[in-house]
Amino acid sequence: MKLRWLAAAAVLMAGVSRTAIAAPEMAPPGPLLQVPPDAADPLRIFVMTMGPGDHPFFRFGHNAIWIRDARAPSDQVYNFGTFRFDSPKLILDFLGGRLNYWLSVSSLPHVIGEYRHENRSIMIQELDLTPAEKAELRAALEVNARPENRLYKYDYFLDNCSTRVRDAIDRLVNGGLHRSALGPGRLTLREHALRMTAEPLWLYVALDIVLGPNVDRPIDRWTEMFLPGELARGLDTDVGTRRLVRGQVEIVHANRPPILLVPPARVPKFLTWGVAVGLAIFALGWGGMRSGWARVPFGVVVALWGLVTGFIGSFLVYAWMLTDHVVAHRNQNILLCAPWALAYVVLGVGVAMGRPGATRKAFALSAAALAAVLLACLMKLGFVAHQQNGPLIAFFLPAWIGVTAGLWWLRRHSARQS
Numbered sequence: 264m265k266l267r268w269l270a271a272a273a274v275l276m277a278g279v280s281r282t283a284i285a286a287p288e289m290a291p292p293g294p295l296l297q298v299p300p301d302a303a304d305p306l307r308i309f310v311m312t313m314g315p316g317d318h319p320f321f322r323f324g325h326n327a328i329w330i331r332d333a334r335a336p337s338d339q340v341y342n343f344g345t346f347r348f349d350s351p352k353l354i355l356d357f358l359g360g361r362l363n364y365w366l367s368v369s370s371l372p373h374v375i376g377e378y379r380h381e382n383r384s385i386m387i388q389e390l391d392l393t394p395a396e397k398a399e400l401r402a403a404l405e406v407n408a409r410p411e412n413r414l415y416k417y418d419y420f421l422d423n424c425s426t427r428v429r430d431a432i433d434r435l436v437n438g439g440l441h442r443s444a445l446g447p448g449r450l451t452l453r454e455h456a457l458r459m460t461a462e463p464l465w466l467y468v469a470l471d472i473v474l475g476p477n478v479d480r481p482i483d484r485w486t487e488m489f490l491p492g493e494l495a496r497g498l499d500t501d502v503g504t505r506r507l508v509r510g511q512v513e514i515v516h517a518n519r520p521p522i523l524l525v526p527p528a529r530v531p532k533f534l535t536w537g538v539a540v541g542l543a544i545f546a547l548g549w550g551g552m553r554s555g556w557a558r559v560p561f562g563v564v565v566a567l568w569g570l571v572t573g574f575i576g577s578f579l580v581y582a583w584m585l586t587d588h589v590v591a592h593r594n595q596n597i598l599l600c601a602p603w604a605l606a607y608v609v610l611g612v613g614v615a616m617g618r619p620g621a622t623r624k625a626f627a628l629s630a631a632a633l634a635a636v637l638l639a640c641l642m643k644l645g646f647v648a649h650q651q652n653g654p655l656i657a658f659f660l661p662a663w664i665g666v667t668a669g670l671w672w673l674r675r676h677s678a679r680q681s
Contacts, residue, residue, distance in 0.1 A: 604632055
């Protein structure tokens, strides 16, 4: 499944990292694939679950439906995760939440070769379906793969390669898979997303910033199946009087660290970084009060801080107001990254040049930004929809205190000199 720092932060499209740890192994096929063909029932249906890859688009894993026909013989893989990586409109469509994916059909050797090259694991699960159900699924997929039917509007959590496979199977068993997954989910959508993107850190932070409160509500196990790995676990269940999965085996083994079961606890680390940033900026402001030359680095840092935080906040407003990314709407992280901080790009120059008016205005904007962060803290009392942004608050609160305190001391000194 395929859920650049903020412009591409919401997009998760940073540079491609394709460094392979080592060549993945082809595991022995095991007895599952050694079953002789049945003349009366030549079709076999497998769900393929692929592990995460290096590129941000590939961090959530992937899955597909593999249909083996002993009469043809043929092995066709139906993949709902196809899109044009080289499309000139890719970034714009992604930013607007209007990216189209489609169902494609590939050969089994091509799929296995591609994922082995990317050092990604492949596990297969054979479904225990009747001959009529198998024929129905293949017919439905063939119709779905036609050019006039194959496109769909991609959604990270609600309509993706995994949910399409899930829904296709659920229709076959008359809703039995859905009924088996009505219990409470293990994690929220945010927690699942963050555990899958724990490294690299920039991706984890970008994703945490752009996700709003919609991903922090309790979910059931059915919704958790937006992740291919969770779908694979969910398929191993009883539907009616039968076990849905007849057997499973890993056919490609990747040399990668295991996937985290829960997201990392990073509040202490983020708090330490926030305090360090706040103290450093305050120290520059204190130095600027004592030396005119010291105001220059302080003004530059204030300008850069405003550029970064103001851009993030403005981007989050854009994502809420002008895109179809529902998971980014009503994002309380706007309070942590005040959009008006963009004014620091100009005011920071004035601070560096020792202009009292610029320092006074910069302090007023900083005080307003700090008040916004405190409001975000008050929201934890529960009078609005809860958003799990404790680590981000732990960073931005002391950082904004440092910026505000540094500007306050410098403004006070400028007032005394006047």
